[in-house]
Amino acid sequence: MTSPAPVTPSSDLHVQVEAMRWWHIQAAAQLDRTLFEHTAWSEAQFWSELARSNRHYVVLVTSTGQVCGYAGVAWVPPEADVQTIAVASSMQRCGWGARLLEHLIDVAIKAQCRRLLLEVRADSTAAINLYTQHGFVRISKRSSYYGPGVDALIMERTLVDQPHVGRSR
Numbered sequence: 001m002t003s004p005a006p007v008t009p010s011s012d013l014h015v016q017v018e019a020m021r022w023w024h025i026q027a028a029a030q031l032d033r034t035l036f037e038h039t040a041w042s043e044a045q046f047w048s049e050l051a052r053s054n055r056h057y058v059v060l061v062t063s064t065g066q067v068c069g070y071a072g073v074a075w076v077p078p079e080a081d082v083q084t085i086a087v088a089s090s091m092q093r094c095g096w097g098a099r100l101l102e103h104l105i106d107v108a109i110k111a112q113c114r115r116l117l118l119e120v121r122a123d124s125t126a127a128i129n130l131y132t133q134h135g136f137v138r139i140s141k142r143s144s145y146y147g148p149g150v151d152a153l154i155m156e157r158t159l160v161d162q163p164h165v166g167r168s169r
């Protein structure tokens, strides 16, 4: 399968956040392979996630129909977990990651959750900065979780009576 052409940001490019549907899965899985390589989710994993009632997934879609990001959250009150969040390389650093994360936070609050947790590679500076900017704090570490010497950090944000921190669009 060939990779889709990268999305080129421009002033007339319209991008919106919408619910992930089955017809977005192929493109989301392809983007996942590009961004996460050997830890990427298969299309079957996306299908399985979308089938669960305590999940919510969104995609970033351009006006030309290209999927350029996605994110998902799972919840079992009082806790929720960020399952994934990703923005295509060509669209990064434009505020879309923050927009997706804020959407997940809102979903978790509406699901009556009091804590939002996530797991992130300790060497993923971009993601850690994004989470820290949105009020997440590190609560523990799983040594070599992603392979020898690549730790996972567990981060948490309290959802009760805490306004969004960081930029909103």
Ligand SMILES: CC(C)(COP(=O)(O)OP(=O)(O)OC[C@H]1O[C@@H](n2cnc3c(N)ncnc32)[C@H](O)[C@@H]1OP(=O)(O)O)[C@@H](O)C(=O)NCCC(=O)NCCS
Binding pocket: 035, 084, 085, 086, 087, 088, 091, 092, 093, 094, 095, 096, 097, 098, 099, 119, 120, 121, 124, 125, 126, 127, 129, 130, 131, 133, 167
């Ligand atoms: C992490 C990720 C989703 C951020 O998406 P994004 O659209 O680039 O993020 P935003 O433009 O909304 O940036 C929000 C904040 O994140 C941090 N950030 C984003 N990219 C960064 C980078 N390259 N270096 C350092 N900090 C960065 C900054 O704090 C930024 O705020 P600022 O622009 O005011 O400085 C994106 O880099 C990505 O998809 N990475 C690959 C997949 C991944 O690692 N996902 C996380 C799995 S846990």
